[in-house]
Amino acid sequence: MERGCEDIPTRDAETGHAAQDATLRGFLGYHVKRAMSVLQADLAGAIEPFGLRMMSYSALVVIVDNPGLRQAQLADLLAVERPNLVAVIDDLEGKGLIMRHKTLADRRAYALMPTAEGIDTAAKASEANRAAEARRLAGLSAEDRAVVIRVMNMIERGEGGSAR
């Protein structure tokens, strides 16, 4: 591809200032995305010792909270497509953390049941997650935390005026 070859200095050479993302910083979503990246890394580090990823951890915790859950219900709850849960459930079952029990009521469905080890691992992983989040948010007041959670829920539920 043909390219110009003029003597255009880089921003650094021109001003000595670091480049800025001022326009992007005007959007709330940009800040949320960057913060989410940090929180995701914290979570990954906290649960990696238990052999869990974000999705397998989330699925395990929900199954522990809701023994007997079917996979379709779990998918709805975690807002993921059913096919994407199959490998996650396979993984958790292979690790001995949950079991797929066949139900007599509906022989198409499985009742997802946590094992004793699954319940234990979920508790330990959640505690690690809690500790990591507490460290990351050590400087956060209870009021600010409440505001953030309330706003995030408002966004998620479409209560900001954008629900169509």
Add this chain to the structure above:
Amino acid sequence: MERGCEDIPTRDAETGHAAQDATLRGFLGYHVKRAMSVLQADLAGAIEPFGLRMMSYSALVVIVDNPGLRQAQLADLLAVERPNLVAVIDDLEGKGLIMRHKTLADRRAYALMPTAEGIDTAAKASEANRAAEARRLAGLSAEDRAVVIRVMNMIERGEGGSAR
């Protein structure tokens, strides 16, 4: 794989209640992730008419704000690896929104320059993004918005006590 076949009812059959993600809702990061998913969908819908994705939009806006920027600087600013920007820059250049100018000062580097069309498209896409975010956050007070942005920045910068 062998599976049990007992008559374990699903949660719905057992209680008539919907399954809950109560434990996960105790984590701030869970709410941020779910809200981010909504905001990301809003952004994608807003800039899709301009042929832009989140990354190409972000790169374009930063280049418009910082003409002459090098690719490595852009990567640092957007917190992505250099190789992942190549296709993004190729795409923006192919659409005629930016140009890779060779610099005489450092012949390894390109100075990324927006075209007139790129400047125009960036402005229009940002306006669409702004409108979408305004709709989504219509019920959000200025105070709450400020809190959210302040907390997200604190998280991103590691000012919560977790900066090691």
Add this chain to the structure above:
DNA sequence: TATTGTTATACTCTATAACTATA
């Protein structure tokens, strides 16, 4: 020896269509 942009590669996450076995 280090850096810029690049290629190749791979792994994760996510989404859709279609299959099977049941209902």
Add this chain to the structure above:
DNA sequence: TATAGTTATAGAGTATAACAATA
């Protein structure tokens, strides 16, 4: 005909190693 779980597949996003040209 509709649903539960599954398979196959494909698209994005993201990460690392290594290369050629240049510093």
